Amino acid sequence: MTAGSPWFRTTNLPDEPEPQPLPAAQSGPGPLPDPVPPLHEAETAVYEAIPAPDAYQGVPRPQTPQEAYEAPPSAPYEPPATAPYAPEPPGPASYASEPDLTASYRPEPDLTASYRPEPAPAVSYEPDADDRTMALHTVDQAPAPLPGPGRAERRRAAKRKGRGTAPEPAAPAQTGAPLSRVEARRAARAAKDSVGVVLSRVVGELFITFGVVMLLFVTYQLWWTNVRAGQETDKAKQRIENSWSHEDRRPGAFEPGEGFAIMYIPKLDVVVPVAEGIDKNKVLDKGMVGHYAEGSLKTAMPADKQGNFAVAGHRNTHGEPFRYINRLEPGDPIVVETRDAYYTYEMASILPQTSPSNVAVIDPVPKGSGFTGPGRYITLTTCTPEFTSTYRMIVWGKLVEERPRSKGKPDALVG
Secondary structure, eight states: OOSSOSSSOSSSOOOOOOOOOOOOOOSSSSOOOOOOOOHHHHHHHHTOOOOOOGGGOOOOOOOOOOOOOOOOOOOOOOOOOOOOOOOOOOOOHHHHTSOOTTTTOOOOOOGGGSOOOOOOOEEEEEEOTTTSOEEEEEEOOOOOOOOOOOHHHHHHHHHHHHHTOOOOOOOOOOOOOOOOHHHHHHHHHHHSOOHHHHHHHHHHHHHHHHHHHHHHHHHIIIIIHHHHHHHHHHHHHHHHHHHHHHOOOOOSSOOTTOEEEEEEEGGGTEEEEEEESOOTTTTGGGTOEEEOOSGGGOOOOTTSSSEEEEEEOOSSSTTOTTTTGGGOOTTOEEEEEOSSEEEEEEEEEEEEEEOTTOGGGGSSSOTTSOOOSOOEEEEEEEEESTTOOSEEEEEEEEEEEEEEGGGOOOHHHHO
16 A cells, blocks of 8 residues: 555665664653654554455555646737728718818917906805894905816817807806905995985875875865765755655745755756755755855845846865756756745856856846846856866856646656
8 A cells, every 4th residue: 555655665765773772760760761763663653554445445556756837838928910090981971071170179268367357245244233233244355266168168169169159158256255344334334325315215205195195185076075965965855855744834034054945957967955055064065056145145035026046056076066057058947846836947048257256147137147127037156167166157047937836847847
């Protein structure tokens, strides 16, 4: 088993060393050391062959020493061969005609190098020691230089130049730093409105307020006064009719403001009560027609056998019963209903304008009316022009029929 082993050789063995004499006896107590065995005996003792079963014992094959490894020779390094560069064939005819922009590209001068944007005010907030509020401060700070365009930007600029388009301007950077307290106070004072601006605002607000007040006043005069007057005249007519039905006495005079008759102007669709006196607050502003019955302006009643029954009424606002009396024509009826009878007058003439001091228009034989002698007349007076009281308009009429109420309404009201 050990015939070919480099460790177990039966031939060419080295000379065995001569046996060494035992060491001398030790002078002290203790066991003696064991004798040192020879070298080959120690190795054979350690590497003793282990017998194997007979069935597994084969023919021993001699072992040869292992040959040293030698690497195969390698060829020297050679770089791989590369084919020469050949440009790609051009595309369609419509694209082959485009010029090579990159071949003729010349970078434009860098305009941003000399650009210095104006300092933009920055905003900061600092507490104000006076009112403990946050004060707004601004400060001017030199902006940082802008970086030049990169390679991609230059290529885009070259393409735009070839197409004829202008380059896009670069947006300046906005930077800022807080102002000092003194500068912030100066900026706050500068931001305040001047005296002229404040004064103009005050004047504008006053004009607006005045306009609103005037609008409300006009609305009151032209609309609300007519509404209120309509309510008052309805009540006055109801009172007059009730007095005719439930009272038997026939007073010779009426109290100022007391209604005693009802006037009809069929052409103008007017039905209005007639009260004693021409007091503005008690009679005229309540939408009624007032009878001239005081002092030197006292005129006759419809039942009088001779005289001029003169009345006054508003042309605008407060019910405006006489607004359209200028549309009356000669022959148009004017009917006055009293407790006992209907008095029908026919319009005779009109005086478009006269002075308020011309009281002769309500005389028993009114001047300017065209009447030449005594008779039973009616006079309607009102203000003119419209919405003013500068002058007076006068309309005259003459009695043509007196019909008792017991006989029914006259033809002017029935028709």
